Amino acid sequence: MKVLVTGTAGFIGSYLAKALLCRGDEVVGIDNINDYYDINLKYARLAESGILEELVNWHTEVQSLKYPGYRFIRMNLEDKKELLALCMREQFDVIVHLAAQAGVRYSITNPDAYAQSNLLSFLNILEASRHNQIKHLVYASSSSVYGLNETMPFSVKDSVDHPVSLYAASKKANELMAHTYSHLYRIPTSGLRFFTVYGPWGRPDMAYFLFADAIFNNKPIKVFNNGKMKRDFTYIDDIVTGIVNVMDKPAEPCANWNPKQPDPSRSTAPYCIYNIGNNNPVQLMSFIQEIEKCMGKKAVLEMQGIQAGDVTATWANVDDLMHNFNYKPSTSIKTGLSNFTEWYKEYYGVEKLVALTA
Secondary structure, X not given: OEXXXXXXXXXXXHHHHHHHHHOOOEEEXXXXXXXXXXXXXXXXXXXXXXXXXXXXXXXXXEEOOOOOOEEEEEOOOOOHHHHHHHHHHHOOOEXXXXXXXXXXOHHHHOHHHHHHHHHHHHHHHHHHHHHOOOOEEEEEEEHHHHOOOOOOOEOOOOOOOOXXXXXXXXXXXXXXXHHHHHHHHOOOEEEEEEOOEEOOOOOOOOHHHHHHHHHHOOOEEXXXXXXXXXXXXXXXXHHHHHHHHHXXXXXXXXXXXXXXXXXXXXXXXXXXXXXXXXOOOEEHHHHHHHHHHHHOOOOEEEEOOOOOOOOOEOOEOOHHHHHHHOOOOXXXXXHHHHHHHHHHHHHHHHHHHHHHHO
């Protein structure tokens, strides 16, 4: 297939692009390489896929030196004209939309970024899908949409009408927008609610990354809600396997959908919502202890109260994904964190030690 993947300088997008290329798909990647976090890490991810930083310019197509079927374009998805022109020219079979302004706490202080990146950009993706007969649109939602809901594990059958951050609200809005386009234009759309994805090449603003960085540099770790948190940490390889499986099976209308008792995850339109997680929440303190073992150092803990926009626990019910796609997340926290910390020490270790002794 020919696949458009947005956010390919990002964590999940970079892994997905390589997975699709390795199985023989043709991939065009898009990213605006914004500075929400270290752009050097974003360029390093691209380099892993054979895209050289010095060749990356706005709206200029760069051919991968490693994968003949991979091309990358630096582009803002808010630019509707450029996006529609690209999709018309390339005639993609599938779009996997992973690009977004991430971060729960960042959305509290920078709300405008979410209106542009998460709402306007998604509208443009929907319009591009509508006008170019896209066979399947798969897009990233988030476990954050569950908000004040405390029914565990989180199910796609639950109400998600009480978000506690603008980031979460923007992701819920994406689901509503997707349903509208699936209903009006019969575009098959599948939304994936990600649950705390981790692994090598991950995002530096995520807790596990911050913990490892603090331990490595002998700095205190801020442990919010006094450590009384649970997260459904999901390893990157398990996530990518799930995305690919969903991508290959376009959403279909639900034949027995009941409008008097509507299932929020399905519709008479070709529309589906899935949780994609590990289905095995871990206590935050246990998670920190495992990072300590992998780093070979004890953490300095700084216990704090809960932050605005945070939820105390996440736990994914992935029954639908298991039933429909044989989804079986198999990477243990021990293995996943070992892989991550080995990458972290290799990527940052020499550079930081040289700086300390200079």
